Amino acid sequence: MSSSQIDGATVIWFRDDLRIADNPSVCKAAEIGYPALACFILEDCDAKLGRYGGATKWWLYHSLSRLREALTELGVPLVVRKGDAASELMQIVKETGASTVLWNRRYDPAGIETDKAVKSALKDEGIAVESFNANLLTEPWEIETSSGGPFRVYTPFWRALRQRGEPPAPTPAIRKLAGLNDPPESLSIDDLALLPRKPDWAGGLRETWTPGEAGAQARMRDFLESTFERYAAERDLPGSSATSMISPHLRFGEISPRQIWHAACHHAAREGIADKPLEKFLSELAWREFSYHLLFHFPSLPGENYQSKFDCFPWKDDDAAFGAWSMGRTGYPIVDAGMRELWHTGYMHNRVRMVVASFLIKHLMIDWRKGAAWFRDTLVDADIANNSASWQWVAGCGADAAPYFRIFNPITQGEKFDADGVYTRRWVPELSSLPNEYLFRPFDAPQNVLKKAGVELGETYPHPLVDHSKARVRALDAFHSLSSAA
Numbered sequence: 297m298s299s300s301q302i303d304g305a306t307v308i309w310f311r312d313d314l315r316i317a318d319n320p321s322v323c324k325a326a327e328i329g330y331p332a333l334a335c336f337i338l339e340d341c342d343a344k345l346g347r348y349g350g351a352t353k354w355w356l357y358h359s360l361s362r363l364r365e366a367l368t369e370l371g372v373p374l375v376v377r378k379g380d381a382a383s384e385l386m387q388i389v390k391e392t393g394a395s396t397v398l399w400n401r402r403y404d405p406a407g408i409e410t411d412k413a414v415k416s417a418l419k420d421e422g423i424a425v426e427s428f429n430a431n432l433l434t435e436p437w438e439i440e441t442s443s444g445g446p447f448r449v450y451t452p453f454w455r456a457l458r459q460r461g462e463p464p465a466p467t468p469a470i471r472k473l474a475g476l477n478d479p480p481e482s483l484s485i486d487d488l489a490l491l492p493r494k495p496d497w498a499g500g501l502r503e504t505w506t507p508g509e510a511g512a513q514a515r516m517r518d519f520l521e522s523t524f525e526r527y528a529a530e531r532d533l534p535g536s537s538a539t540s541m542i543s544p545h546l547r548f549g550e551i552s553p554r555q556i557w558h559a560a561c562h563h564a565a566r567e568g569i570a571d572k573p574l575e576k577f578l579s580e581l582a583w584r585e586f587s588y589h590l591l592f593h594f595p596s597l598p599g600e601n602y603q604s605k606f607d608c609f610p611w612k613d614d615d616a617a618f619g620a621w622s623m624g625r626t627g628y629p630i631v632d633a634g635m636r637e638l639w640h641t642g643y644m645h646n647r648v649r650m651v652v653a654s655f656l657i658k659h660l661m662i663d664w665r666k667g668a669a670w671f672r673d674t675l676v677d678a679d680i681a682n683n684s685a686s687w688q689w690v691a692g693c694g695a696d697a698a699p700y701f702r703i704f705n706p707i708t709q710g711e712k713f714d715a716d717g718v719y720t721r722r723w724v725p726e727l728s729s730l731p732n733e734y735l736f737r738p739f740d741a742p743q744n745v746l747k748k749a750g751v752e753l754g755e756t757y758p759h760p761l762v763d764h765s766k767a768r769v770r771a772l773d774a775f776h777s778l779s780s781a782a
């Protein structure tokens with residue numbers, strides 16, 4: 297027992313909840329009143345599970361740095377470790393003589409398994425363990441269908457969630473929390489090797505984001521004050537920047553869905569904003585809840601087709617096509633704009649995510665799991681529940697999925713949702729002088745139009761990777777082959 301041991305110290309294990317306000321573990325530690333210690337463990341299994349990709353590692357570095365600053369202000373040390381969660385926690389507990397460990401729950405299968413094992417190991421040693429809901433409006437087991445099972449369809453799920461009434465009001469950031477003096481050894485955040493070095497590709501991320509709890513609150517305020525009112529009307533238009541862009545902050549728990557829900561409701565009431573944008577926004581937040589509900593009840597969602605008839609889908613192994621897609625060089629401007637936005641900022645507008653995912657799965661017939669893995673590596677909001685459920689939704693193999701035969705046309709999607717071309721011209725600048733008429737199908741433009749716009753297909757911008765109509769027929773044939781095989 298070291299001299300720093302204090303009988304009854306409390307350990308707060310931070311994971312995807314990197315905030316102080318509305319954090320039940322932090323509140324509980326304050327309520328217990330013993331000296332507290334915060335810890336973060338980069339788990340051995342994180343790499344194997346693909347829990348963090350390149351972009352989320354970048355985010356994690358900055359978010360942890362901001363959390364450490366906030367904890368330091370409170371007087372609470374943050375101990376950073378790397379390794380097996382159970383042994384690292386046990387060691388911290390032994391080194392500090394802690395009697396309680398607190399954490400906020402997670403819902404992915406590997407997280408649940410680890411937490412169960414850690415809990416039972418700690419309890420065997422006589423350590424009290426408490427866990428809380430910090431990151432969902434409704435935990436997956438709290439609502440069920442009238443026949444008693446999990447929801448598989450979004451609309452009745454949302455209705456049931458709505459019927460539960462307002463989520464509990466968020467708790468403000470606590471101001472007093474006694475910290476443990478003389479904490480055990482810690483790695484530095486730099487030791488976790490989270491930042492890209494050679495090359496440092498994170499310039500676009502730095503330009504776009506401010507990770508951390510204060511950044512999340514600022515982003516939310518900015519959204520409510522500037523674009524919330526037009527959310528319902530414009531959320532599908534990538535050029536209008538009408539959505540909140542709160543997703544990476546939510547991913548890391550820098551802000552809670554309860555805080556978001558109440559902030560939106562208060563703002564709408566105070567400013568007399570019509571119901572429509574508020575309802576639409578809350579219903580989108582509920583899609584995230586639905587994804588977690590699905591992931592919890594169907595834990596194979598990240599890796600297996602929810603509808604098993606898709607197991608014999610004739611996916612194509614085409615590295616060249618996958619490479620062109622991922623680099624934004626498919627020859628379809630709206631697809632390329634989305635993939636380049638992703639590469640530069642770690643984010644992509646939801647409408648465009650649907651279009652690029654559909655293109656990969658249906659036009660190129662590449663397995664949705666390859667696309668999901670690319671998103672996991674490049675999105676700053678990469679989230680196991682939302683990413684898996686959304687890819688399965690687009691592929692048509694998920695629960696309540698878009699029917700497979702709904703094949704997004706990358707030309708008309710661009711014309712409809714980016715009619716003035718603002719978004720596409722921003723991300724595909726080599727086409728910026730093309731008139732709107734040909735912006736989404738440069739391959740149809742007459743030679744003189746291309747020349748005037750400075751476009752040379754195959755040189756300054758690629759020829760289309762596939763012909764839309766032929767690709768559509770090929771995808772439908774493959775799909776029908778599934779039905780006849782079933």
Ligand SMILES: Cc1cc2nc3c(=O)[nH]c(=O)nc-3n(C[C@H](O)[C@H](O)[C@H](O)COP(=O)(O)OP(=O)(O)OC[C@H]3O[C@@H](n4cnc5c(N)ncnc54)[C@H](O)[C@@H]3O)c2cc1C
Nearest residue numbers: 539540541542543580581583584646649678679682683686
């Ligand atoms: C193929 C594909 C992959 C996706 N991968 C992810 C992912 O890894 N992480 C992620 O957070 N979202 C993912 N989404 C969902 C959605 O695109 C993003 O949540 C949204 O674009 C985030 O932008 P925003 O915060 O401005 O959203 P807003 O429109 O402002 O919505 C507010 C919040 O509601 C939730 N939300 C909104 N739309 C959806 C949706 N369709 N599904 C689930 N939740 C939603 C998000 O938490 C979002 O931050 C994916 C969608 C597709 C089609």
